[in-house]
Amino acid sequence: xxxxxxxxxxDISEDDKxxxxxxxxxxxxxxxxxxxxxxxxxxxxxxxxxxxxxxxxKYHRVERSYGSFVRNFSLPDDASPAKVTAxxxxxxxxxxxxxxxx
Numbered sequence: 001x002x003x004x005x006x007x008x009x010x011d012i013s014e015d016d017k018x019x020x021x022x023x024x025x026x027x028x029x030x031x032x033x034x035x036x037x038x039x040x041x042x043x044x045x046x047x048x049x050x051x052x053x054x055x056x057x058k059y060h061r062v063e064r065s066y067g068s069f070v071r072n073f074s075l076p077d078d079a080s081p082a083k084v085t086a087x088x089x090x091x092x093x094x095x096x097x098x099x100x101x102x
Contacts (some may be wrong), residue, residue: 006065019097026091037081045070
């Protein structure tokens with residue numbers, strides 16, 4: 001069964017105090033996601049695992065993608081990589097990246 005590579009969809013926004021990145025990660029466990037900020041890059045990586053095959057169950061169509069993923073984002077000059085927080089709730093990872101004081 002061939003499975004396409006995938007990358008979670010993201011929304012990126014900002015206000016006066018921070019940048020916010022929201023990534024859709026349905027059926028991904030919190031412990032299977034890693035967020036790092038170093039050398040000017042924010043990286044979100046992880047894996048969505050395929051359900052284990054059950055004896056007697058046949059799959060007629062598999063359209064959702066599974067496997068490892070990596071998304072990299074260049075940090076803006078006013079972002080503070082030391083002040084990154086992340087919340088994982090209801091299949092959405094929300095990363096808060098504080099802006100540096102001017």
